Amino acid sequence: MSPFAPVSRRAFLASSGMLVVTVGAASMADPFEAVVRAQAGGPYPDPDFRQLDSWIAIHEDNTATFSVGKTDCGQGTGTAFRQMMSDELDIAYDKTTCVMGSTDDTVDQGGSGGSDAIQTDGWPMRRVAAEARRVLLEMASAKFAVPVEALAVSNAVITVKADPSKRVTYGALVGGKKFHVALTGANIDATTGVAKVKPVQALHYVGQELPRYDIPAKVTATQKWAVDVKLPGMVHARNVKPPVAGATLVSIDQSSVRDLPGFVKVVSKGNYVAVVCEREEQAVTAARRLKCEWKKPDAAPFPKSDDLFTYMRGATATSAQRPIVHGDPDAALKGAAKVVEAQYDMPFQGHTAFAPAHATADPSNGQMTIYSNDMKSYGMRNGVAEFLQMPRDNVRVVWVEGPQGYGRTAADDAGFEAAYLAKELGRPVRVQWMRDEETGWDTKGPAFTFTMRGGLDGKGNLVALDYEGRSADYNHVGYNEADTVLIAQLMGVRKAKPSPGSAGTPSDMYEIPHRRMVSDVVSLPMPFETPVRTGNLRDPNGPQITFAAESFIDEMAAAAGADPLEFRLRMLKAGTGDDSGLKRARSIACVEAAAKAYGWEPRPSPKRSHTGEILTGRGMAYSFRNQTVVAEIADVEVNRKTGRVWVKRLVCAHDCGLVINPLGLHRVIECGMLHSISRALYEEVQFDGEKTTGKDWVTHPSLRHADTPERIDIVIVNGDPNPNRPDLPHYGAGETICKPMIAAVANAIFDATGVRLRRVPFRAARVLEALKAAGVSA
Amino acid sequence: MSRITLTVNGRAHTVDVEQSVPLLYVLRNDVGVQGPHFGCGLGQCGACTVIINGAAVRSCVTPCSSVKSEITTLDGLAKNGQLHPVQRAWIEEQVPQCGFCQNGQIMTATALLNRHPNPTDAEIREGMNGALCRCMTYYRVHAAIKRAAVLLRADAATPETAGKGGAA
Numbered sequence: 001m002s003p004f005a006p007v008s009r010r011a012f013l014a015s016s017g018m019l020v021v022t023v024g025a026a027s028m029a030d031p032f033e034a035v036v037r038a039q040a041g042g043p044y045p046d047p048d049f050r051q052l053d054s055w056i057a058i059h060e061d062n063t064a065t066f067s068v069g070k071t072d073c074g075q076g077t078g079t080a081f082r083q084m085m086s087d088e089l090d091i092a093y094d095k096t097t098c099v100m101g102s103t104d105d106t107v108d109q110g111g112s113g114g115s116d117a118i119q120t121d122g123w124p125m126r127r128v129a130a131e132a133r134r135v136l137l138e139m140a141s142a143k144f145a146v147p148v149e150a151l152a153v154s155n156a157v158i159t160v161k162a163d164p165s166k167r168v169t170y171g172a173l174v175g176g177k178k179f180h181v182a183l184t185g186a187n188i189d190a191t192t193g194v195a196k197v198k199p200v201q202a203l204h205y206v207g208q209e210l211p212r213y214d215i216p217a218k219v220t221a222t223q224k225w226a227v228d229v230k231l232p233g234m235v236h237a238r239n240v241k242p243p244v245a246g247a248t249l250v251s252i253d254q255s256s257v258r259d260l261p262g263f264v265k266v267v268s269k270g271n272y273v274a275v276v277c278e279r280e281e282q283a284v285t286a287a288r289r290l291k292c293e294w295k296k297p298d299a300a301p302f303p304k305s306d307d308l309f310t311y312m313r314g315a316t317a318t319s320a321q322r323p324i325v326h327g328d329p330d331a332a333l334k335g336a337a338k339v340v341e342a343q344y345d346m347p348f349q350g351h352t353a354f355a356p357a358h359a360t361a362d363p364s365n366g367q368m369t370i371y372s373n374d375m376k377s378y379g380m381r382n383g384v385a386e387f388l389q390m391p392r393d394n395v396r397v398v399w400v401e402g403p404q405g406y407g408r409t410a411a412d413d414a415g416f417e418a419a420y421l422a423k424e425l426g427r428p429v430r431v432q433w434m435r436d437e438e439t440g441w442d443t444k445g446p447a448f449t450f451t452m453r454g455g456l457d458g459k460g461n462l463v464a465l466d467y468e469g470r471s472a473d474y475n476h477v478g479y480n481e482a483d484t485v486l487i488a489q490l491m492g493v494r495k496a497k498p499s500p501g502s503a504g505t506p507s508d509m510y511e512i513p514h515r516r517m518v519s520d521v522v523s524l525p526m527p528f529e530t531p532v533r534t535g536n537l538r539d540p541n542g543p544q545i546t547f548a549a550e551s552f553i554d555e556m557a558a559a560a561g562a563d564p565l566e567f568r569l570r571m572l573k574a575g576t577g578d579d580s581g582l583k584r585a586r587s588i589a590c591v592e593a594a595a596k597a598y599g600w601e602p603r604p605s606p607k608r609s610h611t612g613e614i615l616t617g618r619g620m621a622y623s624f625r626n627q628t629v630v631a632e633i634a635d636v637e638v639n640r641k642t643g644r645v646w647v648k649r650l651v652c653a654h655d656c657g658l659v660i661n662p663l664g665l666h667r668v669i670e671c672g673m674l675h676s677i678s679r680a681l682y683e684e685v686q687f688d689g690e691k692t693t694g695k696d697w698v699t700h701p702s703l704r705h706a707d708t709p710e711r712i713d714i715v716i717v718n719g720d721p722n723p724n725r726p727d728l729p730h731y732g733a734g735e736t737i738c739k740p741m742i743a744a745v746a747n748a749i750f751d752a753t754g755v756r757l758r759r760v761p762f763r764a765a766r767v768l769e770a771l772k773a774a775g776v777s778a
Numbered sequence: 779m780s781r782i783t784l785t786v787n788g789r790a791h792t793v794d795v796e797q798s799v800p801l802l803y804v805l806r807n808d809v810g811v812q813g814p815h816f817g818c819g820l821g822q823c824g825a826c827t828v829i830i831n832g833a834a835v836r837s838c839v840t841p842c843s844s845v846k847s848e849i850t851t852l853d854g855l856a857k858n859g860q861l862h863p864v865q866r867a868w869i870e871e872q873v874p875q876c877g878f879c880q881n882g883q884i885m886t887a888t889a890l891l892n893r894h895p896n897p898t899d900a901e902i903r904e905g906m907n908g909a910l911c912r913c914m915t916y917y918r919v920h921a922a923i924k925r926a927a928v929l930l931r932a933d934a935a936t937p938e939t940a941g942k943g944g945a946a
Binding site: 211212222224227286354355401402404670678698707708710 | 779796799800803806807810811812815816817818819821822823825826850851852853856861865868869872873874875877878879880881885890899902903904906907908909910911913914915916917918919920
């Protein structure tokens, strides 16, 4: 039997008339209920964000449900939302639940992305909760015929101050009923009522280390994941991808699968091919057995990955941003006492989600419901409606949890595929990619190549910096776009104006008087239907840019014979320019906090003694993203015989303003740093001239338990010059963590060995080769 | 098709499938447990791990007909409504990020603790090395394994308190 037992549950709920369920956390997050509602034909209009009832429901038992338009990709944001909203509503945290991310249940806050959940979306959540509290106080005021000022509220109970025997709960005032209160605001982010949010000092749950509410289910196998969705009549699909990029489908030999057990159908349009079977393993087998004839493209779709950077440097830019110039960098470089030049390369890196992309779609009754872990469920709804040419309100996406989502993953693609196949079959379809598809064909963070020049004056100050960053990011795919999802591209859809892509510039607060920053984008020879397609990956360009920028600052410090941390602090403290978000002060605070936590003793890099098999070193790097500042330090061990690098110790100083949940933040920082170490040491999308060659965890390695640092120190910093201000903002925490880490590791390897690695990843063979070339190997 | 009987978490299930079907699909789609996950289908990542005869087994590369002993999945790790010490440790340490791989982490750790009740750092690194996590919870998994070892010893010393707490 299905663990979801959908049929009996549906029958029960249908008979009790609970087609719209508003009670409890389980209601809308629970696919049980979603299954129930899938039987209705729709339409499913958006909840009205200007109605308080779209955000908050108070129940008769004096509990509350918060409905928010975000998705939690595993970083505990739901717990943080409850903390913020419980505080503003004045209700006990454990009397609340949070519902997230399904298009017809929650307002469209965009799902997740950009580390903006707390920074941006937290504000309307706080304001609507404060408004609900205000409205409840008004109701109690009318009930007791006293002014609001005469009332006190605590834990969802309102009392008359002068006569505490007069008390009423939120549940008694509005439980099970609607507020019918209109909100204002030009858009969802600006949604507000009349009430003001509380000052930081009046927040009770904010700042507490509450455990995540979703973790118990995840360690007891009671969590229902998107992969667990089972629907009556559901069939299983597997894709058959072109064997090489840009191949054209010539013919399909249906007889190769027609007699297989459980075979249902081959679905194909353009170069998109899928096989559908009754059972999952049957679909896996049929997809392997299906014989297709493909014609290779006339020209190579991309260079070999070993030749990528030569290609990128020689290609004509498809777009170039206007250079950002301060001072006169050419003259300053000409007049410099010492000039350093360096070139850095960072390959394409994939999401390579732990669970290959998947989704289940139900086409019953003329509507389309997609069960997906995609972090932008609202966008998927719009995109699928456009792709299938269905009325938007007849498409909905039920968000169910899935594997890590750090940007534009292939979950987008799988959602569209499931919907397309369900429409073709007229039955619910569950599609899941196989491991080689996920590793080969998921979206990639763009490759970059950088050229940098820096000039020191006679005192060792960095007076000129010339930065040129170039990314292979043309036709960057957006989120859930009907004309860039993979199935559309394989069907021959081409965006009229492909995305120009982006490159970007370093994020630091250094005072460098003469500076030029240039960034442009190049295209691979074949920008469509390719497994080397770019999309957002955890701060789309920041880790690449910061690898180059903060490696180069380290090179300049070494050239100056300066301690690399003091060299940075000197440039931070010299700053006098605009300091929006107080980032300079907070940068200084973070760098100093990291140094203190580490126990940093000033000395120049590299260490000079190279004895023994293991060389040790330390490296630091710093950056910011939006308003969040991070300084990180890595200790490494480099094996001179094998080239293996072990990051032994990590320190992170992190300032994201007001911290909602320090425990949750701590875990996010810990894991974000390790993800970046995986990118520093192992991850690279490799390809020959016609296909990606990474297929699994052997051919596309990732960080493992054996690589785990033995010690991690995290310092949560509040570097605001007025740290106790009542309006201290909460900034986005996640992606900034990933920016400095790769450079910190490179800088530590340099400190240990005197060898500068300018090409990511630092796999053992590459490190050993560099050590040998420098005469440092053992 | 063959009739195959599997004992999963103390209950017998008879299913009608091809003998070569990987145990993972039978567990998920016929037996109806949801602890083991598909991650690679190649025995490389650990998402599908179950415990058979006290050892961690990759169900995605195990033909269902080859299994003769009882299978324990994450769904059956808690006994009599009380969480296993490894599960308690996981909650107390707040290990998961997305949590999708944690079946592999928890089941591999449970088998590791069967072999090494008081594992060293080296034993943890080696014993867990095949259990991948793309959120990179490794550091916290190590802390949780050490905590679980302590909880297991405490439970063994005072069996009447076994399983208390942990449902944070």
